[in-house]
Amino acid sequence: MLRATLKSLLARKLRLLLSGLAVVLGVMFVSGAFVLTDTLGRSFDAVFADAYAEVDVSVEAKPKIDVSTAEGMPLSTPMPASVLDRVKAVPGVADAAGVVAAEGARMIGSNGKVVTSFGPPQLGQNWLGESDLLELREGRGPQADDEIVINAALAEAGKVKVGDRVGVLTLAPKKEFTLVGVFGYSGGRDSIGGANEVYFTTPVAQQLMLGKPDVFSNISVQAADGTTPAALRDELARTLGADYQVKTGEQLAADASAGLKEGLSFFNKILLGFAAVALLVGTFLILNTFSIIVAQRTRELALMRAIGASGKQVIGSVVLEALAVGLIASVLGLAAGIGVGALLAYLFGQLAGGLTLAGLGVPASAVFGAFAVGMLITVVAALLPALRASRIPPIAAMQDVATPDRPLTKVTIGGAVVTGIGAVLLFLGLGGHAGDSTLATILGGVLFAFIGVALLTPIISRPVVSLLGAMFSWSVPGKLGRLNSGRNPRRTAITAAALMVGIALVTGVTVILDSAKGSIGALAEDTIKAELVISGSTSGPRPASFDPAVLEKAAAIPGVQMVDGEYGDMAVVGGQRTWVAVSSNVAALQQIFGAKAAAGDISKLAPDQMLVSSDTAKARNLSVGSTVPVQLSRGDARTYTVSGIYESSQLTNPVTLPPQAAADFAIPQPIQGFLQLAPGTSVDAVQPQIERLLADSPEVSVADRAGFIEQQTGQLDSLLQMIQILLALAIVIAVLGIINTLALSVLERTRELGLLRAIGLRRAQTMRMITVEAVVISIFGALLGVVVGTGLGAAVVEALKDEGITDLILPWGQMVTFLILAAIIGVVAAVLPAIRAARINVLGAIAHD
Amino acid sequence: MTATVGQEQAAARANDVWKVYGSGEAQVAALRGVSAEFERGRFTAIMGPSGSGKSTLMHCLAGLDTVTKGTVMIGDTTVTGLNDAGLTKLRRDKVGFIFQQFNLLPTLTAQENILLPLSIAGRKPDPAWYDVVIDTVGLRDRLGHRPAQLSGGQQQRVACARALVARPEVIFADEPTGNLDSRSGAEVLKFLRNSVREHGQTIVMVTHDPTAAAYADRVVFLADGQIVSELIEPTAETVLDTMKKLDAPVEVGN
Structure with a gap:
């Protein structure tokens, strides 16, 4: 029986492989996703292990806002320089250095455009000299306040060389520096994991990256001989108290890597989504192929039954055929998946600015996933035809039994029921009745709807x-x-x-x-x-922003009636993470964005007042006069009083703070600007003037509506x-x-x-x-x-x-x-x-x- | 009439078997109260004009088709009322088939085709008997060939060997020579007769060819769903005569 099955399989190999192709593609996506994740994951591990190799223990202040790493770099809270002395005094510390390192140093290349990175950070740091990891290739370290050094990959991407004057955007608007040196990393690398790095003198880094003098973002500690990093970490944590986080270099590397891997898992899910689509379509294809094969083999299968095969044996033979097809398709799919995974990892590495890839990894999950998915799908799809095969009467071997045109009633009823289930699931999921499992409910609804419609298709x-x-x-x-x-x-x-x-x-x-x-x-x-809007596309890790001075200058241009700059930040408002906004011109809420007052006065804001939307007010049970504590990315928590409530609309933010608050935002610069022109003013006349104002803010541009x-x-x-x-x-x-x-x-x-x-x-x-x-x-x-x-x-x-x-x-x-x-x-x-x-x-x- | 043989035990037996297709106006009775016994170790032919019900009778005897009324037995097993598992076991253990279309699996060699029923049942062939069968059908040098590489006669001999090798209680042959030229047909029929004479095999053959029926030990004639006549030790001439009488408009008694 086994031999008969396999031989009949071989006789139809081309057709089965054709239908198996769908499974090959599905399996390719599945295993490719796992290979990619594994390879990149290990590459990240290696990158960060390297980046933190010099650090035994690191001390930093607790961040004001606990941002999950997937949402962006957590903004470290600057700590006073005096902490460095306290750390140095701890026994077991051989050496300690105050480090300034923060996201958001964007260098302007020789073409006048900001050098972007697609993911890796753009770090601004203080120069602490060369180390085992970091070596100057050219020039020297920064000594004067207008001098910087940058890593070789950034120099190449921006096409700048030692001696050039280059602009850098930081917390402050564009400033010009002389490039005095270019450095690389041990092993001849131009960057670590594609990060762009700009090094300033310490005071400049403190001012530009952290916003005030005499502060550090962290302290890097070398343990004395005989002291383990873990022991030193515990000692430092005890000495410094609960306001500080103390981690070993290894922990830092693991944390940083975990953050990126989390982002990677999103990509993984997309690939798996496409695998699901390919496999769904493949299921139809295999179902059809096996149905036809069974129909063609009616006489042969009837013969088997006549000479003593049981119904189970017939099912077994069809399922075995499916298993063989699934097995071959899985092997091919796995091989293709490894190739695709490797290719994507390579592309990803290139895009990320030369991420050094660890060796290609084929995790057990890729192999297991490939075979489980490939074989399961094939067998499930073949099950129905197999059942049908087992119902072939042995008498069909003797005569041409006309397969009766079976009525479509059952299929149609089944299809209607399944479609109905799909519709209900979609209704629940889309209507927001499914709670936490909304996505799963919607996907289930779509799947049921597809299968249901497929069943209804015959009628x-x-x-x-x-x-x-x-x-x-x-x-x-x-x-x-x-x-x-x-x-x-x-x-x-x-x-x-x-x-x-x-x-x-x-x-x-x-x-x-x-x-x-x-x-x-x-x-x-x-x-x-x-009529005119200033904005930038957000292709990099952070939204584009521009110099707030542009707003004032723009307001002075004749014909410009009203100017508003919009700032935004994720803050903790009354204990909940909430998106907060600042409009530089509070009156714009009504006059540009058409906000309507629901309570109180929304046309002005005192420094200790806030406006909320009606939805927020309802959800938080706020009314005019309520007081709410707000913790922004920087600075200390402050209490604001609700002075007005506006009707929620597409354009309103949950919370609007007074302009003074923007200084404590993670990005203390406006990310969008809106200009209203006086009636009769020509847009074409004003636009070039705004463009000139934006010369030093290359991340954004001005556009008409x-x-x-x-x-x-x-x-x-x-x-x-x-x-x-x-x-x-x-x-x-x-x-x-x-x-x-x-x-x-x-x-x-x-x-x-x-x-x-x-x-x-x-x-x-x-x-x-x-x-x-x-x-x-x-x-x-x-x-x-x-x-x-x-x-x-x-x-x-x-x-x-x-x-x-x-x-x-x-x-x-x-x-x-x-x-x-x-x-x-x-x-x-x-x-x-x-x-x-x-x-x-x-x-x-x-x-x- | 009832065709019985007063022997100790029949290999297959039909007892007042009715087979009715359709219902109401469109009702057609293919078998109308057929009772017959097919004794062990003999070669019986079932004959009759087209539409006489001879194939239906064979299908019912072999358990391939259900009967509307009456009972069918093979050996000491009552076929009527068996479920699918029981019927499968019956086909494995007690029944062999030879088809008009040979029905060999095109992907398997002759040898694999012959051994297929045993391998389906998960049994090993008895080597001595297997040798006897192969030698009887005279296919030893063709065992590695596929059906497409064999002539029609050779294919049917493979099919016969397939039916014989499991030593079933009874072999049902459905027009085994229908697709063969007369020389190959004669070869196959001789071979079937030998397996009855020499090895005591029981064979029930449906045919409409008087020459083929003449190879049998006994011929049972069917017309309009009833057994109307029978011949012991028939010759082609006597069979033909009986057939002519059956075709005559007047009902022929016994």
Whole structure:
């Protein structure tokens, strides 16, 4: 029995591998994700172990706001320089140095643009001389206040050399320095993990990076001989008390690495998401292939039953076949996944500015995941056909048992129930009734909806396919093709369903993003009463910001009626982490952003007053006159009194603080500026003047309203493109499914095709007949996909109404493109099967047994 | 009429078997109260014109089809009412099949095809008997070939060997020569007759070919779902005569 199974498997290896390809791709994503995560994770470990190799123990003050590392670098609280003396006095300390190191030193390259890094920090630090790790390649260390040294990778990226005057943006606006030295790291490296580093003299670093003199961000301690770092850490912690965090170098490395790995796991989830899509489509494909194979082997399986095989043995043989296919697909997928993982890790390393990759890692999870997923999916998909195979009566070996056209009632009822479950899950998830498991509920809803619709497809296919086919009925081959595509509604349905999944996801995402884009545009267009907007794209680790002096100068330009700079920070308000904002011009709330007062006065703010939105007021039970303690990123906690409440809208922030508070923000500079012009003032006349003001703030630019909207929605466009490219994969898999189905239909109908040829159907007509069948199936699938995708997208948009996506925008153009694309897919998929059908030997086909 | 043999035990037995297809107006009775015994160690042919119910009778006897009324027994096993597991066991242990279309697995060699029923049942062949079977069918030099590399006669001999090798209680042959030229057909029939004479195998064969039926020890004639006649030690001529009488419009008695 085993041998019979394996031999029959070998006889169909090409077809099975074709359907296995979907599993190969899915497994590739799964194992690729694990390989990437593992390789990069170990690379990060190595980078940070290196970066902290010189540090035995590090002392820093507790941060004011506990930012999780995934959200950004925690802003260390500056500690007074006097702590250094206390640390030096602790027994076991051989040496200690006060270190200034903070995120946010952005150097301007020779092209006038800020040198960005895509992820790794841009550190501003105080120069403490060369060390075992750090070696000057050129020049000397900074001695005067206008001198800096930078690492070699940054010098190369910014195309600057020793002796140049270079601008650096810090907490303060742009300042010019002379580059006096370029350094590298032991082992000839130009950067550690892609970080850009600028070293100042200590007083300058303190002022620019920490905002005040005589403070350090941490103290780096060398243990004396005979003292272990751990022991010294405990001793220091005891001496310094609870206000300070004391960690060993190893701990610091592990913490820093863990933060990045957390960010990496997000990327991992995206890859796994695409794996899920590929596998879902693959499941349809495998289900279909095995169904067809079982149907083709009816006589053979009946023979097995007649000579004594039990139903279980027949199920076993089909499942075994599936296992073998799954095994081979998993092996291939794993190999491809290792390749993809390695490639992505390499690209990631390049993008991150030359991250030195640790050796390629294939963790056990990658291997285990690959085989578990690949084999499980294949077997699950083959289970239904296997069951059907076991129900073949042995008598079918003796006579041509016409497989009765089973009624679609059961499938349809099942489909309706599953679709219903999907709808309920979607309703719960999108309506926010699912609590913590919202995402899981939504995904489950989508999955159920897909499976449910797939089950409903056979019944839908009858009217729709005959309607679609009517387009081709003007010729005999067209008519035959249409009738053929309606002949086996189940097979047509599953094939179309595979295409549906891909198209539905793309359509759904397009609907959501287009709606988001339209809503943002409409919002900016209708509500923001500003003709010019200063902003920058946030591609780096921190939002772009600009010199606050620009705001005052802009206000002085004739024709400018009102100017507002917006600042933002994550703060702790009344014990809860909350986004707080500062409007440099409080009056702008009403006049530019159209805020409406719900209580109190929202047109002005005293230094100890705050405004809150009506939602915040409701959630926190605040009213005018309530007092709330607020801890910002810097400085000490302060208590503010609520002086006004504005109606919540898309444009209002939960909390607005007086302009004075911005100095204690992590980024004490405005990140957006809004300019309202006097009536009759030409935008074109003012814009160049603002551009000149922004000469020293190269991170941002000024745009008119249309430009601003484009800038804001441009990121959505690239996101959409990325998703479309990845989902195109699902569509490619579906095309394989169509080819597979057609090839098998041709094989099944050899005799019939021979007969048609014998009574005079020409080769070209035969090919046209097959092509029509393919086109009808694929357009049907695309149509379903567009409808389901639009439904899902509209549901999500409806659910996001409160988040600001107010307009439902249907991408009609895209939808038509999908349908045309589907027709092309059908033609392409039909090529090989059509050629095969046209080549059928007429006599052989009729005599064929 | 009832075809019985007064012997100690029959290899297969039908007792007042009815098989009715459809219901109401469209009701068709394929078998109408057939009772028959097929004695051990003999070669019985079932004959009849198209639509007489001969294939249905064989399917019911072999447990491939259910009966509407009556009982079927193979050896001492009552086939009627067996569930799927019971029927599977029956097919493994007591029944062999030979088909008109040979029904060999195209991917397996001749030897693998012959041993398939045993390997499905998880049994080892009896080597001595296996040798006897292979020599009887005369395929020793063809064992490594696939069905596509064999002639029709050779394929059917492989199928016969497959049925014989498990030593079933009874072998059911469904038009075994229907797809063969007369020379290969004769070879297969001789071979079947020998396996009855020399090895005591029981064979029940459905055919509409009088020449083929003449190889049997006994012929049972069916018409309109009933047994209408039988011949012991038939010849092609006597079979043909009986058939002619069956085709005649007048009902022929015994």
